Amino acid sequence: MDADHSMRLARLxxxxxxxxxxxxxxPQLADAFxxxxxxxxxxxxxxxQNNLIAAxxxxxxxxxxxxxxAKAAVEALVRNA
Incomplete structure (x- = not known):
C-alpha cells in the first residue's frame, strides 16, 4: 500500500x-454480528438485546x-456470532 492509500484509509x-x-x-457492534x-x-x-422477534x-x-x-437467517446470525 502506498502513502496516498495509507493516508486515505486513515482519513476514512x-x-x-x-x-x-x-x-x-x-463500534463493537459492527463486528458482533x-x-x-x-x-x-x-x-x-x-x-x-436478544430480541429475535423484532430482528x-x-x-x-x-x-x-x-x-x-427470515427466522432461519436470524437464528443463523445469532449462532455464528
Whole structure:
C-alpha cells in the first residue's frame, strides 16, 4: 500500500469513528454480528438485546423474504456470532 492509500484509509477511519461518536453507536457492534451491514441499526440492536422477534420482523421488512426464511437467517446470525 502506498502513502496516498495509507493516508486515505486513515482519513476514512477517522470519519467512521466520528460518525460512531456522533450517532452514539458502539463500534463493537459492527463486528458482533457479521453479515448485517445492509441492515438498519435497529436490526443489530435487536440482535444485541436478544430480541429475535423484532430482528426477524426487521429482516423480513428489509429483504422481503418469508417468515421461515427470515427466522432461519436470524437464528443463523445469532449462532455464528
Amino acid at each position: 477511519e477517522r470519519q467512521v469513528n466520528f460518525l460512531y461518536r456522533h450517532f452514539g453507536l458502539d 457479521p453479515g448485517t451491514a445492509a441492515m438498519p441499526p435497529e436490526f443489530t440492536e435487536a440482535l444485541r 426477524i420482523k426487521i429482516y423480513r421488512q428489509v429483504t422481503g423474504v418469508g417468515l421461515a426464511e
